[in-house]
Amino acid sequence: MEAADRPASRLSEGDFWALEGLKAQLVEAGEGAADGGVLFTGAVRLPAGERYEWQHGALTEGLLDADWTEAAEAFAALGHPVRLRLLREILGGRRTAAELAEPAEVGTTGQIYHHLRQLTGAGWLHTTGRGRHEVPPGRVVPLLVALSAARG
Template identity: 80%
Template sequence: MDLEQRVTELERRMAALVSGDRAVPPVGEGDFWALEGLKAQLAEAGAADGGVLFTGAVRLPTGERYEWQYGTLAERQLDADWAEAAESFAALGHPVRLRLLREISGGKRTAAELAALEEIGTTGQIYHHLRQLTGAGWLHTTGRGRYEVPPGRVVPLFVALATARP
């Protein structure tokens, strides 16, 4: 592929990202570099049943940057007790909690800032939701009345949200 074609393809992909277009790009050389790398590592490890890898590099509106990856073997996932994930998923299963996570990721970190938001509920309801998110590990406190998404949960949160979209 010559330079002009590569630039055109990059521009097309950037436009799709900016517009929020979730269409799958055409399959071609290099489109599945992460998958090909994972398959090569799985083959070296003799993992015939496969595995899963998710990764990301995120810069929040606050300027914080997070880079993270996680991989696991399919066999390990199939053998695990999936019920252990129920609390974590349940904490994400409420629109107000998802809004709180979005607002906290965007920089509103104090309970007072969160309470000032419209359509979020009473202070008592907000604290209830914050406790649920904290208990499930999606939030932690960084001081009196201050919350943040733990660094090791930023990319997994974005992955969970991305997989929840149709």
Template identity: 75%
Template sequence: MELEERVAALEARVAALEGTGADAAGTTGVGEGDFWALEGLKRQLDGLGAEDGGVLFTGAVRLPPGERYEWQYALATESLLGEEGEDWADRAEPLAALGHPVRLRLLREILAGRRTAAELAELDGLGTTGQIYHHLRQLSGTGWLHPAGRGRYEVPPARVVPLLVVLTAARP
């Protein structure tokens, strides 16, 4: 390969890599433009007359066991922050449930396919069986898990993408 061809190929690879990295605003090179999801949200909100904007989170996820989830949720800013806005106090318990390293590990393991209490108890670093059941009850009581019968647990389908969004938002 000639030097010019090699340089051109390297430039193309660098441009492709730069286009897929996240910038300081949190955008990625996925989609039709840097703000493709944002532009779609703004069009939707304009159609609804939501002058103060809104929030959107969405995802298309395939978990290691093969399950697929597609989910999206949008909410106008006024419903979150306005005078008639939602009470944030009812969010404390579900968020607190995620605030323990063992619970986060349990959720990760369950999403990865370890679904029974017996499988989870075999893992190092999660504590005793009683402690594991305590954490599973906390996660179930706040909606992050639900029992699927015979000692099995799963993350409800409507919680998979939101869980991953919360974890993404918590990245340093």
């Protein structure tokens, strides 16, 4: 059975095929990869039918040497419960402000637009025209990875 066909919401703890692949890539990369690296990847089908496959890897040295403050805006945008709810609704198929206003918990239209601007400014959303919003394809898997990491 392929990983995508497994009924569990979590892959088995013994499934280290991604880690083993990362280690092999680090060995091939040679001395520059001596401190290791990280890899995140995903194959996702959203409730509205869109499919995304994505992966990203980075060497530890580059991550530790980078200016982490550059990530603050992206993390801050995710730090509000209403923004997370809006992202979940958008991934679920609600795309316009009117559709997003249907759940009572998200606030007024003005508040929704405020949160949409914050998410757009941080790169978690973009407007596709006619007031429709979507999570950019290159952000779907990273968003789900961030949520998975936050859950532990």
